[in-house]
Amino acid sequence: xxxxxxxxxxxxxxxxxxxxxxxxxxxxxxxxxxxxxxxxxxxxxxxxxxxxxxxxxxxxxxxxxxxxxxxxxxxxxxxxxxxxxxxxxxxxxxxxxxxxxxxxxxxxxxxxxxxx
Amino acid sequence: xxxxxxxxxxxxxxxxxxxxxxxxxxxxxxxxxxxxxxxxxxxxxxxxxxxxxxxxxxxxxxxxxxxxxxxxxxxxxxxxxxxxxxxxxxxxxxxxxxxxxxxxxxxxxxxxxxxxxxxxxxxxxxxxxxxxxxxxxxxxxxxxxxxxxxxxxxxxxxxxxxxxxxxxxxxxxxxxxxxxxxxxxxxxxxxxxxxxxxxxxxxxxxxxxxxxxxxxxxxxxxxxxxxxxxxxxxxx
Numbered sequence: 481x482x483x484x485x486x487x488x489x490x491x492x493x494x495x496x497x498x499x500x501x502x503x504x505x506x507x508x509x510x511x512x513x514x515x516x517x518x519x520x521x522x523x524x525x526x527x528x529x530x531x532x533x534x535x536x537x538x539x540x541x542x543x544x545x546x547x548x549x550x551x552x553x554x555x556x557x558x559x560x561x562x563x564x565x566x567x568x569x570x571x572x573x574x575x576x577x578x579x580x581x582x583x584x585x586x587x588x589x590x591x592x593x594x595x596x
Numbered sequence: 597x598x599x600x601x602x603x604x605x606x607x608x609x610x611x612x613x614x615x616x617x618x619x620x621x622x623x624x625x626x627x628x629x630x631x632x633x634x635x636x637x638x639x640x641x642x643x644x645x646x647x648x649x650x651x652x653x654x655x656x657x658x659x660x661x662x663x664x665x666x667x668x669x670x671x672x673x674x675x676x677x678x679x680x681x682x683x684x685x686x687x688x689x690x691x692x693x694x695x696x697x698x699x700x701x702x703x704x705x706x707x708x709x710x711x712x713x714x715x716x717x718x719x720x721x722x723x724x725x726x727x728x729x730x731x732x733x734x735x736x737x738x739x740x741x742x743x744x745x746x747x748x749x750x751x752x753x754x755x756x757x758x759x760x761x762x763x764x765x766x767x768x769x770x771x772x773x774x775x776x777x778x779x780x781x782x783x784x785x786x787x788x789x790x791x792x793x794x795x796x797x798x799x800x801x802x803x804x805x806x807x808x809x810x811x812x813x814x815x816x817x818x819x820x821x822x823x824x825x826x827x828x829x830x831x832x
Contacts, residue, residue, distance in 0.1 A: 511627070512624060512627070512628050513627065513628045513631040513632065516628075530653040530654070531625060531628050531629065531632075531653055531654055531660070532653070532654050532655070532656075532659070532660045532663065534628075535621075535624065535625060535628070535664060535667075536660075536663040536664055536666070536667040537667070539621075539664065539667035539668050539670075540667045540670055543667070543668075543670050551620075558627060558630075559623065560624075560627055561620070561623075561624050561627075571681070
């Protein structure tokens with residue numbers, strides 16, 4: 481089962497990782513661990529981020545202005561850095577979704593031809 | 597429970613970042629490890645097992661340190677990508693506009709070659725000739741048509757098509773627009789007169805009439821909707 485899972489983290493998969501992060505943040509602010517858990521839960525464990533794959537990407541996305549991180553904390557509790565989708569990230573999400581939809585359509589067509 | 601902040605600090609630092617940013621990154625990653633540890637412990641793993649598993653999620657701390665540092669120091673310009681609005685504007689305005697400017701410039705240069713037909717030369721003042729390339733004006737509608745067609749094909753709106761078509765005239769207007777006031781001021785200082793007639797003829801010959809010719813050619817392509825629209829979100 482472990483081998484069936486896709487561990488996101490390579491440069492090759494960065495595009496899909498960006499789409500995953502932007503998509504979950506489009507629904508509301510989350511801190512890093514929540515982002516990872518949310519993606520894992522929504523994909524039924526198929527896509528998983530770990531600490532090493534998530535944070536470098538989040539920092540890059542923050543540098544590009546796609547997400548905004550702010551520290552929030554409750555009295556007596558831990559301070560956490562919550563990430564929100566920035567306007568540039570919202571704009572980026574639109575073509576990214578379209579590109580990936582086209583990509584999967586193309587793969588489907590290709591698979592259909594291969595199996596014919 | 598392990599001191600996750602201490603562990604993260606020991607394994608990640610020193611980072612070549614300012615102290616505040618470094619501390620923030622350490623706290624954030626320590627929070628992640630602690631959340632994971634608590635989740636695993638709640639699911640039934642012992643403290644030791646949960647701690648070992650949490651630490652094992654990072655295969656190579658040195659690599660993570662490099663990745664974090666690179667990401668935190670990444671220059672935005674290196675990873676700048678054109679957004680959809682910029683791509684759209686590039687496709688519908690800048691690219692066809694640059695094409696019409698280049699095309700009109702090449703045509704003008706060809707007409708200035710010795711073998712080309714002679715232009716009309718006017719003398720609004722005895723010492724100031726005004727050269728009128730009528731052949732150029734004949735070609736300009738075609739240039740405008742190409743610019744407007746290209747912009748429409750790329751999904752340009754009416755204003756973008758008109759601007760793309762009339763870019764050469766706009767460029768000419770910007771160029772003398774910067775120089776003309778200084779030239780007129782210079783004439784006033786040296787000759788105590790302002791050559792309004794040549795200036796007006798210059799604007800007429802290089803801006804107003806070319807603009808009209810370019811837009812004339814663009815007219816058929818200013819009507820109707822764009823050939824293709826902006827990309828929209830795909831449904832999942």
